[in-house]
Amino acid sequence: MSLSRKDVLHVAALARLHVTDAEQEALAQELSRILAYAAQLNTLDLVASLAGVEVTSHMSVSSMVTRPDAPGESLPPEVVMANAPDAEEQQFRVPAVLEG
Amino acid sequence: MDFFSSLQELHAGLLKREATASELADLSLQRIASLDDRVHAFLHVSADCVAAAKETETVIGQERILDGIPYALKDNMCTRGIETTCASHILKGYIPPYSATVAERLNDAGAVLMGKLNMDEFAMGSSTENSGFFPTRNPWNLERVPGGSSGGAAAAVAAGMVPFALGSDTGGSIRQPAAFCGVVGLKPSYGLVSRFGLVAFASSLDQIGPLTHTVEDAAIVLQAIAGKDERDSTSANIQAPDYRAALTGDVRGLRIGIASEYFGPSVEIGVRNAVTKAIALLEQLGATVSPISLPHTEYALSAYYLIAPAEASSNLARYDGVRYGVRAVDAGNLLDMYEKTRSTGFGSEVKRRILIGTYALSSGYYDDYYKRAQQVRTLIRQDFLDAFESVDVIVSPTAPTTAFRLGEKVHDPLTMYLSDICTIPVNLAGLPAISVPCGVIDGLPVGLQMIGRMFDEQTLLRVAHAYEQAAGMAPLRPALAMGVKA
Numbered sequence: 001m002s003l004s005r006k007d008v009l010h011v012a013a014l015a016r017l018h019v020t021d022a023e024q025e026a027l028a029q030e031l032s033r034i035l036a037y038a039a040q041l042n043t044l045d046l047v048a049s050l051a052g053v054e055v056t057s058h059m060s061v062s063s064m065v066t067r068p069d070a071p072g073e074s075l076p077p078e079v080v081m082a083n084a085p086d087a088e089e090q091q092f093r094v095p096a097v098l099e100g
Numbered sequence: 101m102d103f104f105s106s107l108q109e110l111h112a113g114l115l116k117r118e119a120t121a122s123e124l125a126d127l128s129l130q131r132i133a134s135l136d137d138r139v140h141a142f143l144h145v146s147a148d149c150v151a152a153a154k155e156t157e158t159v160i161g162q163e164r165i166l167d168g169i170p171y172a173l174k175d176n177m178c179t180r181g182i183e184t185t186c187a188s189h190i191l192k193g194y195i196p197p198y199s200a201t202v203a204e205r206l207n208d209a210g211a212v213l214m215g216k217l218n219m220d221e222f223a224m225g226s227s228t229e230n231s232g233f234f235p236t237r238n239p240w241n242l243e244r245v246p247g248g249s250s251g252g253a254a255a256a257v258a259a260g261m262v263p264f265a266l267g268s269d270t271g272g273s274i275r276q277p278a279a280f281c282g283v284v285g286l287k288p289s290y291g292l293v294s295r296f297g298l299v300a301f302a303s304s305l306d307q308i309g310p311l312t313h314t315v316e317d318a319a320i321v322l323q324a325i326a327g328k329d330e331r332d333s334t335s336a337n338i339q340a341p342d343y344r345a346a347l348t349g350d351v352r353g354l355r356i357g358i359a360s361e362y363f364g365p366s367v368e369i370g371v372r373n374a375v376t377k378a379i380a381l382l383e384q385l386g387a388t389v390s391p392i393s394l395p396h397t398e399y400a401l402s403a404y405y406l407i408a409p410a411e412a413s414s415n416l417a418r419y420d421g422v423r424y425g426v427r428a429v430d431a432g433n434l435l436d437m438y439e440k441t442r443s444t445g446f447g448s449e450v451k452r453r454i455l456i457g458t459y460a461l462s463s464g465y466y467d468d469y470y471k472r473a474q475q476v477r478t479l480i481r482q483d484f485l486d487a488f489e490s491v492d493v494i495v496s497p498t499a500p501t502t503a504f505r506l507g508e509k510v511h512d513p514l515t516m517y518l519s520d521i522c523t524i525p526v527n528l529a530g531l532p533a534i535s536v537p538c539g540v541i542d543g544l545p546v547g548l549q550m551i552g553r554m555f556d557e558q559t560l561l562r563v564a565h566a567y568e569q570a571a572g573m574a575p576l577r578p579a580l581a582m583g584v585k586a
Contacts, residue, residue, distance in 0.1 A: 008455070015413060015458040016420070016435075017451055018443040027455065033514055034456055038402045041472045046399060055474035056481060058304045058334070059290045059530030059554075065333040079197045083424035092422050097434045 002032045103131065103170075103260040104575045107317045110263060111165045121160070121168025121212060125153035128170040128214050131261045135580065140236045141246075141256040143175050144183055145215040153212045160210070165320050167210030172265045174253050175216040176223055177308070178297040179203050182213075186299050187231040188221045190425050190445025200297025201332065202266055202308050202325045209324045214262055217252030221447045222416065223273055223301045225249050226519045229510050230449045237506070238281060239578040240544055244503040247277030247519075253311045254281035260581045264312045264321050268298055270305045271404055272499075272523025275535035278311055279498035279547020282537045282576035284564070285311045286318045287523075289555045290530035291336035293322075294329030302411035303334075305404075305527040313575035315536065315565040319343035322557065338555060346558035347565040352386030354563060357491030361397035362522050366500040374539035374546040375497045381570055382495070382563070392491055394483040399476045400525040405517055406460045406473040407528070412450075413457030419445065452513060481529040488553050493563050496522050498535040498547030522549060532557050534564045537576050545576060 003011075005024040008031065012019040019027060040046075077090045086093040101113045113119050119127075129145070136142055146152075153168060160167040173179065176186045178196035185191040203213065220230035228236040228251025236251040238244040239259040246255040250267025254277035257265050267274040269287035278285025286309045293308045300306065310321035326340035358379065363372060383389050421427035421441030428444050431437035446454070460469040487494060499519055509516040526533045531551055538548035548567070552560030568574050 003459075007459075011455050011459045011462065014462060015454050016417075016438045016442055017446075017454065018439040027452070030452060030513060031455060031459070034405060034452075034517075035459070035469075037514055038406050038460075038469065038473075041399060041402050041406075041476060042468060046476070047472075049479070050472060050475045053475040053478050055471060056477040057474055059481075067330060067333075075197050082197065083194055085421055085425070085427035094422055095431050095434050095437045 003028050003035065103128070103263040104313060104577055105263070106314055107165055107169060107263060107320050110169055111167070114160050114168050115162070121153040121156045122150050124168060125150045125170050125212050125214065128262055131259070132214070135259050135261060138237065138242055138580070139239055139255050139259050140234050141217055141252040141259065141261060142172070142215045143185060143187060143218050143233060143252070146182060146213055149212055149214050156210045156212065164210055166206065166324055168212060169210070170212045170214045170262050171206065172214045172217050172253070172256055172262045173203060174219050174250050174265070174267045176219060176268055176299040177203055177266065178299070179213065179216065182216065184216065184299070186222045187219045187233055188446065188450070189232045190419050190441070192426050194424050196297070198297060201294035201329045203297065205325050217256055217265060219252055220249035221450050222299070222412070223249040223268055223270055224412070224449050224453055226272070226276060226516050227504070227509065228252060229506060230447060232447050235506060238503045239580045240282060241503065243505055244544065245280065245506055247280035247499070247503060249273040250311065251277045254278050254283055254285065257281070257283045257311045257313065258578060258581070260577070264310055264317055266308055266325070267311050268306055268308050269527065270302050270408060271527050272520040274309050274311060275523050275533060275547065275549060276499045276520060278535040279545065280503040282540070282545030282578065283311050283313055284315055284318050284537070285309065285535045286322060287526065287533050288322060288326065288557060289336070289532040291334050292326050292338065292340070292532070292555065292557070294332040294335045296329055296331040300415040302408040303415060304411060305408060315534070315561055315568050316344060316347055318534065319347060319561050336555070341558055343557060343561055346562045348562060349566050349569055351382060351563055351566045354387040354493065355491040356382055356387050356389045357392035357487055357494045358389060359392050359394045359397070359487070359494060359496065361394050362496035366518060366521065367497055368501045370541035371497050371501060371546050374541065375495070375548055378538040378548045378567060378571065379495055382567055385566055385570055387563070390491065392487040392494065394487060394525065396476060396479040396483050397525055400480055400528055401517060401521055403473040403476040403480070404524045404528060405456070406469050407477065409453040409457030410460045410470050411457070413454045413461065416450070416454055449513065477528045480525050484529045484531060492559055494551040496549045496551070498522060498549040502541055502544035502546060526551055530554060532560050534560055536564050536568055537573055538571065540576070
């Protein structure tokens with residue numbers, strides 16, 4: 001499995017990461033090597049033995065865990081907002097969603 | 101009395117008033133001051149730890165072993181009012197408004213937090229060189245890595261700066277640094293210890309556990325942190341048994357399994373010999389040793405390096421410069437702000453794993469990568485279940501080598517990943533495992549890994565303790581930590 005610079009740009013966009021021109025080539029190579037290693041999961045013997053095998057996504061959660069729907073103590077708004085890079089009147093402020 | 105004394109001895113000293121809790125906190129501060137400019141284990145030393153210690157002085161009780169005992173936390177566990185960064189620039193200045201359950205439980209037990217420990221950024225790494233701030237060095241040899249990602253925790257305990265620390269283990273991040281630094285490192289069963297307040301890396305694999313000098317100390321710390329927590333829906337509904345009561349020293353009739361898959365060519369000869377010797381000792385103690393097979397081990401690393409990045413890519417989506425952390429300046433619009441914040445805030449390994457994970461989950465590749473990795477996970481788990489039909493504990497090296505040199509693997513991510521080859525399958529299966537020192541080669545410690553049945557920490561600790569007592573090595577003390585005036 002080999003990734004092109006275009007693939008890297010596509011994945012980076014999905015991950016909300018900006019990749020510089022210089023990083024693109026190095027990442028394409030590094031990611032290709034890692035995926036080539038991971039591709040041993042695609043060997044025929046293994047793929048054959050995986051037929052019908054269930055997936056394991058988690059070790060301990062076999063059923064939905066719920067808690068009582070009871071009001072508890074919450075953090076005060078000023079504490080919640082304290083770490084915000086930019087906040088005003090209990091709201092997080094961000095740059096414009098659309099330019100213009 | 102120093103921090104190579106057992107927790108029991110420190111506790112007895114406090115009860116007999118040979119030292120006070122604030123004197124122990126002072127001693128820890130002195131050790132940090134005299135050693136940490138070389139080791140670089142701490143990211144943050146708590147300013148009010150001596151005052152906190154003073155508060156515990158009046159309440160030290162017979163049964164409260166951790167009362168007044170100093171400790172430190174890997175910096176991915178939230179501490180109310182104390183900066184928590186995960187060794188990442190993106191969380192620089194983040195002051196959590198709440199504490200992790202483990203921090204609360206240790207606080208309730210009377211333990212005194214000395215500070216926060218260095219790690220690979222977001223726990224992604226095996227050498228602590230991926231810290232966004234600085235690498236930690238191995239107290240046994242400052243040119244060597246302490247392992248990772250809980251490298252700061254292992255180094256701080258190994259150098260005697262604190263008697264115990266908590267780390268987290270997603271693919272070996274407690275056990276491998278414990279092995280490299282000559283301390284005990286325990287990864288409990290998935291779900292035994294609450295992850296509430298642990299900054300998530302790969303949620304189905306992460307587990308918090310202690311790093312200590314002895315198995316008994318690990319049992320004592322586990323006792324304090326184990327048990328159901330309503331705030332973590334994956335925490336198991338289990339009443340923690342008395343772990344110290346399990347340390348009988350008796351392993352007669354116990355069945356130990358040896359899997360050839362864990363003794364492959366990547367295992368250095370010195371490591372192999374030390375582990376073989378340890379197995380022979382367990383046999384002398386009355387355990388029976390038999391070969392077992394874990395046939396899907398060879399696929400574990402591939403599966404792990406798809407599952408962990410996939411979960412990480414999702415977990416780390418929250419770092420967007422909106423609610424907390426550092427925001428990039430001069431962004432034109434919201435999307436630009438996200439991208440600039442994440443690209444400047446994350447280090448290269450974190451970005452690499454986010455990209456791998458995003459790719460593995462992306463449309464068209466999901467079945468070939470992520471789904472297949474999860475099926476392999478089922479097979480690996482089944483391998484262990486089958487093996488535990490005929491044995492009680494599985495013994496292997498913790499890592500294929502001793503501590504490697506700083507810079508040796510940092511430019512080769514895949515080779516770095518291979519240093520976790522003996523520990524990763526255990527996380528995929530959710531099992532408990534412990535690393536115990538089993539020798540020193542060329543001035544560097546070797547770790548012996550023992551793997552137990554799900555939620556059978558008692559048997560695991562019993563075997564580890566019996567071995568440790570018979571081997572007579574603990575606590576290991578690096579030259580750096582000798583002759584330090586404190």
